[in-house]
Amino acid sequence: MELVEQKKAFGGMLEVFDHQSETCHCVMRFAVFTPQQAKTSKVPVIWYLSGLTCNWSNVMEKSGIMRLAAEHGFMVIAPDTSPRGDDVANDDGYDLGQGAGFYINATQAPWAKHFHMETYIAEELPALIKKEFANADLERQGITGHSMGGHGALTLHLKNPGRYKSVSAFAPIVAPSKVPWGEKAFSAYIGEDRTDWLKHDACALVTATPSDVPILIDQGTADNFLEEQLQTHLFDEACDAGGQKVEINMREGYDHSYYFIATFLPDHFEWHAKALKD
């Protein structure tokens, strides 16, 4: 693991690392904010999964997450959204390839060589964090994310019961099997068999295997992607069908941007704190 950037912030430390990923077969970059509370005790861990085109920096620079993490005493981990590099497959569209890993494991060429974001986020990176950050309390993990990363947060939580003690999402993709972003990515990464797609579809998962952990979602009503790509109401219906506890807040006039995320991130930290603090 190589330290590529280190900045003191809010009494804690933001660090950006490169490491050779065995899962993605390339160098992967991620950021960790460690609050000062971690100097003396174990601290809960919040995973933040970003949306299309993003990397670790969007959330750290734009959302105010470090101030909140410092106040609550949470470590925040911001992974990249895909493998990257000259020898990593890519696409001209912003919604496929580098910057658009969708937090699933690709099985189809040319993606299958590097695009293993599900195993990377669920297995490889937690193992690395455990080894390198002695005071990361992996018994108290929460997960959140934005848009494609909201899909990642919801699906990883539902696929790994008990792993994350708290879960929330901002403007998540909830039904990738039914919307253009998901249809494009899933057909490329895992092929045309739509029954395989349902294994990575938050609506299908929550109806079939709801979790004991209540889910928080915030969604702006002025989000350009709401009608075509996000369709939040489908998740509400799927939670009803599965008996999943969910709080969905439709936020009047807010769009898809980090201004929206920054506005409601404090509420999400309170939500995670209820589950993660002793």
Ligand SMILES: N[C@@H](CCC(=O)N[C@@H](CS)C(=O)NCC(=O)O)C(=O)O
């Ligand atoms: N119109 C955007 C679509 C991508 C987009 O809106 N990305 C969202 C996540 S789905 C984002 O957070 N962008 C980066 C930012 O606002 O900092 C583009 O073409 O780049």
